[in-house]
Amino acid sequence: MNDIKSILNRVKCGALSVDDALLLLKKAPYEDIGYAKVDLHRRVVQGASEVIYGAGKTPEQITGIIDTMRKNGQKTILITRLSAGTAKKINAVCPLRYYETARIGITGEIPEPDGIGKIVVATGGTSDIPVAEEAALTAEFFGNEVTRLYDVGVSGLHRLLSHAEEIMSASVIIAAAGMEGALASVIGGLADCPVIAVPTSVGYGAGFGGISALLSMLNSCASGVGVVNIDNGFGAAVLASRINHMEAKA
Amino acid sequence: MNDIKSILNRVKCGALSVDDALLLLKKAPYEDIGYAKVDLHRRVVQGASEVIYGAGKTPEQITGIIDTMRKNGQKTILITRLSAGTAKKINAVCPLRYYETARIGITGEIPEPDGIGKIVVATGGTSDIPVAEEAALTAEFFGNEVTRLYDVGVSGLHRLLSHAEEIMSASVIIAAAGMEGALASVIGGLADCPVIAVPTSVGYGAGFGGISALLSMLNSCASGVGVVNIDNGFGAAVLASRINHMEAKA
Amino acid sequence: MNDIKSILNRVKCGALSVDDALLLLKKAPYEDIGYAKVDLHRRVVQGASEVIYGAGKTPEQITGIIDTMRKNGQKTILITRLSAGTAKKINAVCPLRYYETARIGITGEIPEPDGIGKIVVATGGTSDIPVAEEAALTAEFFGNEVTRLYDVGVSGLHRLLSHAEEIMSASVIIAAAGMEGALASVIGGLADCPVIAVPTSVGYGAGFGGISALLSMLNSCASGVGVVNIDNGFGAAVLASRINHMEAKA
Amino acid sequence: MNDIKSILNRVKCGALSVDDALLLLKKAPYEDIGYAKVDLHRRVVQGASEVIYGAGKTPEQITGIIDTMRKNGQKTILITRLSAGTAKKINAVCPLRYYETARIGITGEIPEPDGIGKIVVATGGTSDIPVAEEAALTAEFFGNEVTRLYDVGVSGLHRLLSHAEEIMSASVIIAAAGMEGALASVIGGLADCPVIAVPTSVGYGAGFGGISALLSMLNSCASGVGVVNIDNGFGAAVLASRINHMEAKA
Amino acid sequence: MNDIKSILNRVKCGALSVDDALLLLKKAPYEDIGYAKVDLHRRVVQGASEVIYGAGKTPEQITGIIDTMRKNGQKTILITRLSAGTAKKINAVCPLRYYETARIGITGEIPEPDGIGKIVVATGGTSDIPVAEEAALTAEFFGNEVTRLYDVGVSGLHRLLSHAEEIMSASVIIAAAGMEGALASVIGGLADCPVIAVPTSVGYGAGFGGISALLSMLNSCASGVGVVNIDNGFGAAVLASRINHMEAKA
């Protein structure tokens, strides 16, 4: 809102004509590169501008977006849902580190963790690890310390309970599970911090590609659990990172 | 099959005419009282002939079925899905004990338990108790010792774990839960006996009247879990009782 | 875990017999009043022990639970999903303040807000207010300052935008909306804080009792949005309150 | 109806026998080429006779239909859902312009726009562009001026608002969006013209191939929004074109 | 946008202080009466400000909204989804005409029709008439001439065909049908004007409260059909009215 005030002040003192002011008030805060509106101001607002959703984009398109971002000062860039093949082609032009399990590519340095505490990323089984890694790497990318607790599903409760200390000392927990998705409820019952539940499409038959886990998590008898879309490790991590970077506003 | 052999033998020795034999082979093994075929031979086959499904039947119809059963030697009769009002009207004519929570009426003496071991009936919350009581009373009716573990849902795991001994020593466990239905998975992971999961229609919103719990239970990551219909405490108990009365056949 | 250590220490020094220690390790940390396990230790773990889920409980049951809670030192108690009729009957025995729109009853004093910042509760229309009020009162009950922004749905975007300042300065936002549930996406795009989306069952036809809004929110193109069950204002507030009380752990 | 009258008049005056009249009344107004009934009279009735639905048709079949249409005077022909491979094969025999993103082929000249005003085609993201292009090209084919507003989804509201002028001056707006489909509601709230919403199958998980967007659009809190099938850019454009060519009838 | 320019001009010439200008730019264009934001400027934008959605509002709330509207110059007001009981109570304070079948109340005079042509409202059966009447009255309220064609479902095709002239001469057609919803397709095939399809919740069993009709209409093989929510006669009429009032914009 200060920007508007500053524009108005400049109009008042004659430093800005009415028409130019009108233009400024309407001018879109982004640069258009034809196939995508690269949203350079979004970082301030959303904290997500450094991110490229890779699915369905060609290597050329992704390279183009990276270039535009860099020209505008972005150094560290995260590309999600990136296939190994596309990553390889981008890498030839514009070097990046590729994390195959997570299907994530990163350019530039991941920042030092600066959050309130640690984010625990837990999975029910080994098949949930790709989604969990998408979440873990995204969280690290946004400046969080991450503890991974994989394959601690509720059918072998002692495995989960042997990690009670990590769970109790987490600032935020991301629980990724497919099949019946009970992990979120059990962790939600053990922990006193916010829990982000990520249903995964792991399973078969009446698992319905993650719907069973999704419904379980939405109906969790534990309070304090928020749910994101099936397989949406990225979204879970953005939410967890915002929580882990909470601070008082004036 | 012995019956067929006996009929054939009697035909062979002339004690039975061919037409009478034909008739016997086709004769329906039940007595028709107009509005319901009372299945008197079913006990041998199904072990469920003493049961009347009360929903949608008038007091007069139920009393009539009870009469027919008694004339054929049935003394102990279980009536399920019986409203308090209907129970009261039947009681005036034909005394029965009514269990309001379970919506069950019983005439005659419940037999001494003669199963292999104990059946544990567990629930996630207090709202699941009506379904659990339907299961527990049905199991007792069929000669099983029953241990009730109510309100031991997974959001307070210590409550469940404090009953680990009962769970470990059960012969069969019936786990009734609504909402996310995680109880079945957690118990399935703790126990080494057959687990019968009963989804209940407890919950709201995306619980979809028990569908969420049903899907969870079908997708349980614990093996050895069989699922019955939503709110079907009776069916769970019949299956549990059959398991608890297993014996070698020649 | 300290408790276990203390038990072990007492065993070591002979202050506790092995069998008594075994008993202590298994002893359930709750008091059983027959129809419900009042979970007195849960407060420490879950921060939700002062809450009674009122749906399906009789006035007598609720009064009984309140009594047990009070004997154990709980002074402020929240009862959700409480009908006006039940509230009136409880009030005769045990005075409470009843909030009809939210269907919430509260005994004792609501604490001073002690969270990091403010929680904004926004709704799309006037019909979503009951769910929003459940969330708002619950959040206040758990020590949060709450700003209400009701009837700011996206079909009249200027209404929402006129509150941009409240949205930008919130610590957590709860967005409750039925019908197409677009409010969560638009707020998620405007805000840089965690957003908890609550689909409501408001609408008709292809709204399917909140499913349309639920799916919209899960598929939100804005990152940083966590979703709870349909009409679950309470759960949204518990999660928001935990976020608003984040602090570093050792 | 005039045709019937003319037939009757000719019967009356003996210019036509009763049997021939009967035949004429029943004669199908189309030419049958074996594998498809080319509907030559449909243009008058439907304004869509120049269109071939390409999905599942062989290059030979499509070429055959084009030939028949041309023999009957059709010059400009639109082929939808046409793969690049099939287009190439047709082009060898019968030259056409192929629009790869839209998967559309066109033979002959696109007419000058003659509608009431402009049709705006807007999308939420870049992945919705193929559906939007199918709509835009179809609209142009039917004589409409089209303004494209792509990647203006609601998670970055300023991008959409910076185009408020185009939206306010449109005659009809086609809003294509996947994921949560909120674009239709927000545009529906800003505009005062008819809005045609096209859900796209863009998204994953609980997007369910466009169902989430479809439900959102059907439940839009903005009035004046009509919805077509998932990914049906063509249908949206036909409807928009009819609206943009409205005129008084006698 | 002119308003912004005028504000800027006044700032420039000193007629308006910067802070006042800032306030004006943010000032919400509505009057808040506590339980609902009466959107007085919306008429210009949406053409729907004179409408009150009556469902779930008390007589007192509706009367209050009417008062506020009238004070701001609104004379003709439409109240939808209004029960007979509520209408009666409102009528005692503030006279209105109540249309029971349509569940609509209207205060003030319905304007003379001023649209391009006629709107035909057709139904498949007699049970669809309430939805159709909601549409027809709403259309008349917004200044359209309406022709009603009720009970012309496709199972008796001659009934529909006998009205071919009305169908061919319509400017817009609203087709309301439940069960299998085929009416929209058949009319869509006969007509060359925009068709708005309204699925109704009429039917039983696998009609699923209108879902069967909704899917039929979305999948209509006739082009040029837009669909609204189940039973949403009002929304169909708003869209039809906008189409019937199309005019060129500068």
Next chain:
Amino acid sequence: MNDIKSILNRVKCGALSVDDALLLLKKAPYEDIGYAKVDLHRRVVQGASEVIYGAGKTPEQITGIIDTMRKNGQKTILITRLSAGTAKKINAVCPLRYYETARIGITGEIPEPDGIGKIVVATGGTSDIPVAEEAALTAEFFGNEVTRLYDVGVSGLHRLLSHAEEIMSASVIIAAAGMEGALASVIGGLADCPVIAVPTSVGYGAGFGGISALLSMLNSCASGVGVVNIDNGFGAAVLASRINHMEAKA
């Protein structure tokens, strides 16, 4: 088609003016009584004109339709989905026989059976009888001999097999069943005649109001089974009657 020829002939010979012929060709073959188009010619076409769908109609409306039918020569009239209360009110004005279980009212004499053979109506349980009776009475109304085989569900296979002779000698079988709907498959496997399957809404939980039975019947592993809507005993009987009255056409 003969009618058209006759009209043409009369035009030819001058017995009919062109305009009158045009009128006749368009004149709707029904009489309009305001709230319903009584379809008097439909009998010839559909064989169902004597039927009134009673659901949602007032006693006055039904009486009015009966009157119109009678004036046009209809003597025997079937009213389906008729509540006992409405039947009683109609009976006071216009005597009818009311069948409470089937919720059917009939005026006039049911005709002698004149079909090819017998129609067997079978049900799985006693709760399916209302739907079966709707089918049985409708079939009798249309001139068929009906054999009722009720409560012969597959869980007691001997009950069904004891009626093998009736099943083998049927011309058409209507199989009505709820729950898992297996009756249709088993009968379909035993019989060599057409089988019409009617899913009923009997059951609970995952029966989903008849969907489970509907899906079972559609997926029947027995060939030669046609399915109608849930609880649609009437429709099953109309189809069965048409089959039982098959005859060669010129």
Next chain:
Amino acid sequence: MNDIKSILNRVKCGALSVDDALLLLKKAPYEDIGYAKVDLHRRVVQGASEVIYGAGKTPEQITGIIDTMRKNGQKTILITRLSAGTAKKINAVCPLRYYETARIGITGEIPEPDGIGKIVVATGGTSDIPVAEEAALTAEFFGNEVTRLYDVGVSGLHRLLSHAEEIMSASVIIAAAGMEGALASVIGGLADCPVIAVPTSVGYGAGFGGISALLSMLNSCASGVGVVNIDNGFGAAVLASRINHMEAKA
């Protein structure tokens, strides 16, 4: 049943021992060839024994079944859901005619039609033809004369009406349609014979692979329509053939 009588008679007269009789009564009336039970007696009962469901069977398995059938006197054999590749391999060993569109293979001569009348097979569009051809060829295989009416969907009603004579003179009609499936209702309204509706999986988006058409057909406002599974042309033809071969039974 005569067989049982004959066995009994032979037991009576000593021509058969009791144990042999017991064996005979139980002996399975089929020959087991390891991977499939070829059901040789089924022809009498079901009229479908000459049919092989080809999906998922290897060429060797199908050839083996054909051999077994032939050894038992079957000459004409129908193989459904047969891929071109498999057909080719079978043809090398055991000549058959392959119908690619219908994916059907036939060995031996198709019999002369001997049904009551003609079966009309109609489709809504050209994409429905494969399902229709499966039905048409199956019907011919079972001795029926078939009239094909393809591409007569309701969006061009005149195409359908121009075939009114074929429709009126059919003995049974099979209506195959995808998308909104309205064809069944319109034909059901025109015809007075039994109509078998086959939903096809043709369409996209909210067609949901045939569900939309399936629901439409189940909810048809025309009586006398029976529905089979999606794409089940074979099943429709078996049912239609049974109807077309109806005859009186003693």
Next chain:
Amino acid sequence: MNDIKSILNRVKCGALSVDDALLLLKKAPYEDIGYAKVDLHRRVVQGASEVIYGAGKTPEQITGIIDTMRKNGQKTILITRLSAGTAKKINAVCPLRYYETARIGITGEIPEPDGIGKIVVATGGTSDIPVAEEAALTAEFFGNEVTRLYDVGVSGLHRLLSHAEEIMSASVIIAAAGMEGALASVIGGLADCPVIAVPTSVGYGAGFGGISALLSMLNSCASGVGVVNIDNGFGAAVLASRINHMEAKA
């Protein structure tokens, strides 16, 4: 629980320090090999530790898990959902027997049956055999005698009835069926032992990949039927084996 007691005793007598005891109480009873937690203690608890879920695991991962298991004394190991290709690669390093139909690999000797009685595995058709073989081999692996009854679906009831003796003498029956899944109900009606129903994904159209069979089985009118997930032959066998190894506990 004895372990805890032993730890406490050692603490008491000074043989174990408090901190070491604390560690022991928390030490996870499994060995971590990086990509999977091999659960060596699980055998005692679950009787399933010898099982590897092969889907989605590489040959190297499976070989690694086998090695770890063997080092810990496991000799007989079952690998489910194993593709032929993966099996071949494992076999080169670590010999196993591969059962292609069941997609199961086994290393080591299958034990002698030691259950109470026989487990019958029945299927409706030949396409259900893969699921049935997964169940049969798993049951044999866990020490059960298995009788296979394949292709005994209800559309040819005599085939099923000819095996009545096997059914009557089974200890547990596993019924695997797709399409309408009626097999479970019919077997459930014939047998007096526990029945485990496995819906298979066999079928097409409205079979919805096993949902139709799943719903049928959940709604079975026969009591004593427990259901597992679609295609979950393994889970059915684990449950059946537990039932067949029931014994009294102290």
